Amino acid sequence: MRVYLVGGAVRDRLLGVPVRERDWVVVGAQPQELERAGYLPVGREFPVFLHPQTHEEYALARRERKVAPGYRGFTTQSSPEVTLEEDLQRRDLTINAMAEGDDGHIVDPYGGQADLAARVLRHVSEAFVEDPVRILRVARFAARYADLGFRVADETVQLMQRMTRAGEVSALVAERVWQETERALGEPRPEVFFETLRACGALAVIFPEIEALYGVPQPARWHPEIDTGVHALLALRQAAQLGASGAVRFAALTHDLGKARTPRERWPSHHGHEDAGVPLIEALSARLKVPSAHRELALLTARHHTLVHRAAELKPATVLTLLENCDAFRRPERFAELLLACEADARGRTGREHEPYPQAAYLKTALAAAAAVTLPEAERRGLSGAAIGEQVRRRRLAAISAVKDGARAPP
Incomplete structure (x- = not known):
């Protein structure tokens, strides 16, 4: 019985990047031998075991044969006769088809090291x-x-x-x-x-909704890259550079899906693309079973990114309505993610990758000021719930007005 470190751990060590996980292949063994040594069998479709101390995966060397369409249409064969080279041959890429023995020797029958270097x-x-x-x-x-x-x-x-x-x-x-x-x-x-x-x-x-964006032009004045598909991927790249979560990255990718629905005779203008993108995001999310947090943030971004971009010119009442429509008072952390997705959108334009995005700071300050508003108990007496809500809303509006006036004031 011989044991080899395989796949990603070998690849990443040779690349000099952190090893994420370690997988092992066992050659020349029967399942009973590993069980007697204390390994826990966990594989359903082929023999895989967990090491009794490290809990790392150890798989018996195997061959695979295609018998039906799709990624599940395989039969597997594990036996002591299966060689290491046969096991490595079923892997996807040469850089993932290397193994390392306990003596440090690299087994590389398919040129993985050469492809790493190239x-x-x-x-x-x-x-x-x-x-x-x-x-x-x-x-x-x-x-x-x-x-x-x-x-x-x-x-x-x-x-x-x-x-x-x-x-x-x-x-x-x-x-x-x-x-x-x-x-x-x-x-x-x-x-x-x-x-x-x-x-x-x-x-x-x-992703037909994303493919449909390619070839759809935008105004060169606002989008030097012009093509909407190019812009979507630039926005995604900016979201990654901003260190955003997966949900923010998904929102940045999908925020402009509605532009594919704009009639050609209206190009390059895309009035109403915000709401037009909503059913497309819903369809994509339902088809791929996208988590609700990703879907909700993507919908929020599609609906409201244009207003967020225009934050400095909005009236205080419009800012308050935006905060309410985004449920920002109850979910300020999600509103912050919306602002990050909008920043990625704004920076996802050729030549504008490093432009500041003051809209985010302004709206965060407006939200904080409005959220700090209270109505003392003495002033609540005798008022209905609706009347209390109206008083709070008036004070929130005043707080946002003060923020806006402060933003306009000269330094």
């Missing part, structure tokens, strides 16, 4: 086409390692295109698509995930 994401074999999830994984790795100079090999892009044309992407289940998307949104360059999917044609299948 900064190339390349499929191991033609078996890549058997699992459409690999398209999503390649796109996610491209998003993770883009800043290190990695690119997807031309032949791998061509293979992904072939898979898309064959309908393999359509066989993906919603939960797995969102799982990979959510992880990709958290990568350093999440926009590269969507660029990679578009390069192989999968974006139109998985």
Whole structure:
């Protein structure tokens, strides 16, 4: 029985980046041998065990064979006769198909070290086409390692295109698509995930609402990049650079979906695109089973980002209505995320990536001032609930007016 460290742990150690998790493959063993050694069996579809002390995963070396469409259409075979090279061959990318023995020797039968050095994401074999999830994984790795100079090999892009044309992407289940998307949104360059999917044609299948933005022009005065699809990914990149949460990144990506619904004769103007984007976000979220926090923030951003951008010119009454419509008094943390998504939108324009966004500070100050308003018990006596609410609202309006007057005052 021989044990090897495999996959991402080997890749990341060679890259000199933090190792996220460690997985092991066991060659030349039967399941009973690991159980007798105290390993806990946890695999349902193939033999996987948890180490009794470290709880890291140890899998018996296995072969895979495609028997049906989709990522679940596989049969697996584990036996002591399966070699390490056979186990590594079923993996997606060469940089993930390396193993390390307990003596530190790297087993690299498919050129993973060379591709690491060349900064190339390349499929191991033609078996890549058997699992459409690999398209999503390649796109996610491209998003993770883009800043290190990695690119997807031309032949791998061509293979992904072939898979898309064959309908393999359509066989993906919603939960797995969102799982990979959510992880990709958290990568350093999440926009590269969507660029990679578009390069192989999968974006139109998985995210048709985003694909529809490409070729839709915006006014060059406000959007030097012009193309709405380009802007959406620039906004996503800015959200990542701002250190935003996954929900904020999703909101930045989807805030302008309604522009794809603008009739061509009205281009490049997009009046009303805010509300037009709402059903598109709802449809995308329902189809991919997007978490409610992501969906709610995306809807809030789509509806209100234009007003947030115009905060400095809004009347105090309009600012108060905006705060109320966003439920900012009860959920100030979500309102802060809305402002961050709007800042990513504003900076997601060619040449304007470093412009300040004073709207956020102004609206946060207005919210704090309005939220601090109270109505003393003595003044509540004899008033109905509606009358109390009206008094509080008047005072909140006065507080916002004072903030606005202060913002206008000369230094």
